[in-house]
Amino acid sequence: MKLHQTMFCMLTIVIIIAGSFGIDKQKLMFSTYNYLKEIDLDTGVVQKLTSQNEQVYSLAYDIKERYMYVPKYDTGDIVRFSYPTNHTVMSESIVTTSSPFGISFDSVNRHLYWTELSSTGMIKRCNPDGSNVTVLLSEIKPTALALDIQHRWIYYGQEQNPSKIFRTNFDGMDKTIIINYVASYVYGIGVDVDAERLYWMEYEMGDLRSAWYNGSDVKTIISTNATDNNLNIDINGDFIFYTSNNQIMKIDKSLGQNPTVVHTDTEKIYGFLLYKQDGENTIIKIL
Secondary structure (H helix, E strand, O other): OOOOOOOOOOEEEEEEEEEOOEEEEEEEEEEOOOEEEEEEOOOOOEEEEEEOOOOOOOOEEEOOOOEEEEEOOOOOEEEEEEOOOOOOOOOEEEEEOOOEEEEEEEOOOOEEEEEEOOOOOEEEEEOOOOOOOEEEEEOOOEEEEEEEOOOOEEEEEEOOOOEEEEEEEOOOOOOEEEEEEEOOOEEEEEEEOOOOEEEEEEOOOOEEEEEEOOOOOOEEEEEOOOOOOOOOEEEEOOEEEEEEOOEEEEEEOOOOOOOEEEEEOOOOOOEEEEEEEEOOOOEEEEO
């Protein structure tokens, strides 16, 4: 694959912790090839959570049981650990698979989904503890995936040049091509369920695009002009977050807006996952 072994992967999570008196904390958790770290966005303090020595291209979160899921591309393990935590991170391996790349958790139906970017590419599903692994479908080099839990759809991209974006249901049936032509690899994909729009980042070209769920009305949100630097995206209300080299950017969904810098790191940033923690009972909502 084009992303070679020497590259380090940075994954980013923005955590908004809210209590009875409003928002208390904003944190950014990110991963390099060697470490998983956490930065307090209010104080700027960075802490190492754990070492990993592993390429990791995505993260998933179980909002009910509060587990973070980490797919380790090189070793093929998918591990999980409790998060947030005030203690040392203790990971447990739940699945041994082949080159796990994209990952997402369905907290309603209690399933973990992932893609395998290998010579025999697949999309699979299992229970939260790793049991009952099920092959949903075989696919050519599947990469990023996003879940529309409300409509029970899986959207996913490919590491092909050019490539396509597909949709299938939660059982791997009714596979449909949504976007027939994408100029380069798709390593970042997201859905806006309320607006019924699909968003994706074209890795080589650096273009952030969107379309209706049926693939029509394709628009370019922004051309970053940063080739081979833009990977993951996520949706939060009226805004889209995306990576650009060593920065996390934020841009309004409206066309023609200028992005703002959310975070600048010393190393290249690859993927991220945003979530919000609300209320006294710490009910967490995936954005």
